[in-house]
Amino acid sequence: MNTPLLQVQDLRVTFTTGRGAVHAVDGVTFDVGAGEVLGLVGESGSGKSVTLRAIPRLLHDNAAVSGRVLWHGQDLLTIPDERLRAIRGGQVAMVFQEPMSALNPVLPIGMQIDEVLVAHTDMDRAARRRRAIELLGLVGIASAATRLDQYPHEFSGGMRQRAMIAISLAAQPALLLADEPTTALDVTIQDQILTLLLQLVSELGMAMVLVTHDLGVVAETCDRVAVMYAGRLCETGPVELVFNRPRHAYTDALLRSMPGDGAAGAMLTPIPGQPPRIDSPVPGCAFAPRCSYAEPRCTTERPVLTAYAPGHDSACYAATRLPARVEEGAA
């Protein structure tokens, strides 16, 4: 990887709520290379979706965001609104979890694609219509010309997600931010949408940040993975390396808790306890209270990201004590 396409540096997001400040994202740093698929994974409340939405500044007004989000040398967090609007939906596009609430229910799909083309290209009406038909074809929607005039409610769940992907691709983005794009879908439809996204990434040379809670989805689709817990980045690295040789006790525990790790019918290995409340700062490692590898300093000193292999960083004092899941070389 040469110069990264996107650099997120020390991102912090704090929400002001009626019950005080909530530190949803607490110092997250990662890069996305051109054409790369990065999985942002974590359980509910880990801050993965907030991180993703902070990149194109899509958070509500009660969010205080700091840090830097560098896109071609400019910081998306500080550039003027007008320049941001030219990038958002253009070079950087987004796909949401719930297509029914992300799509406009009173506009035909064709018009929603057209809006993006009007905003980000200088095509004339006829060219835009041709491009819209081409886009629906690209995402696998049959009889595209008729479908353009239909409304979101006339589409099935899987077709709506395809339509949303078509809208996001309209201006040929270099980076697609996908927030749990298949979580609301059935497994065979999820399989179709993942196939489509992978195909688009390789054919269009697009990069993608895929937010998901499903480690299986990460293993099958991503080049690199960033694991989040309680608003912090635990571990980041190439998918095979992280899953075969985790260097953070949370990643290790998460992988172990999944069914399919041991024999059928065997007891699973849950993670004891609950994720911490993020309305008060945690002094040491946020995972320490639930961690079976914790040592005294874990609760007082916050571990920093350290490299254990090229591109494989982890913030865990137990990094070298964790067992390999797959014998090195066997995979």
Added chain:
Amino acid sequence: MTLLAVEGVSKRFPARRGLVDVLSGRPRQAVHAVEQVSLEVRRGETLGIVGESGCGKSTFARCLVRLYEPDEGAIRFEGADVLALQGDARRNFNRHVQMVFQDPYGSLNPRMTVGDTLAEALSVHAVVARAQVPARVRELLDLVHLPADAAERYPHEFSGGQRQRIGIARALAVEPSLIIADEPVSALDVSVQASIVNLFLELQARLGLTLVFITHDLRLVKHMTHRVAVMYLGRIVEVGPTADLFAAPRHPYTQALIRAVPHVKPAAREARRNRQAAVTGELPSPLKPPPGCAFHPRCPIAQPACAQAVPALEDRGGAWPVACIRVSG
């Protein structure tokens, strides 16, 4: 051996009609949620029922406990005709067959303490003498690994996983022989899911429970169940021993379903990038199911005959029944 036997159960729901439909005298359409399902639940086993949304698995679960009255068919529990039970006999059946629901937030009364919720179940079915209720409540909380002081607290004070434990304790309160769990861990995070899965495994071993586990998650079914029934658009397409069925699925839909599940395993990424989507097309509308085999419009090996008649669930030369005319041996 057979605890619960289901024969040809169907459940249809009338579809809403618009004014135009009524005025033009169009016949009322029906959603065929469950069609001609026959299945047996064996004593002491965990039976999985899997399928995607709209396949009728939850409707079927509710038919089993008579939360829905089936339109056709028969259900026998220890030989007795469940659908004919009335009064005390029906209450007795309810005691022996309990349900655990998906949403641990919605299935508990927010204004009752956990102790009251459990005590209510105990007194409705007069399981223990009044004086012994507090002791039994403590026992139940211990059984599902909740602290004894949980009895005085309200559902909102608990996390999702703990609430599901309360739901399970309530089901266990009446000492049932069969528990029907409808997506009991789907609302929970992976790390919490594991502890509830363990609780089911442990309870089954300790109490000899029979369990019907309904889920869309094939990884869980593979891990937890002895036998599995696969549903598609209201019908069972294949039912067999879990390990064998996952190793060599016979129905083309089961094959697609198993292939579509993403796995954490070495070289998962290369394997994924070198294959097509497991199956094309989407679930047809249950208002207008396709003629013949409902899967034929998406099936890679369909023949014209597949659209002619609904295939029967039969052995077809193999070790377990499958509803596909293209399968033999």
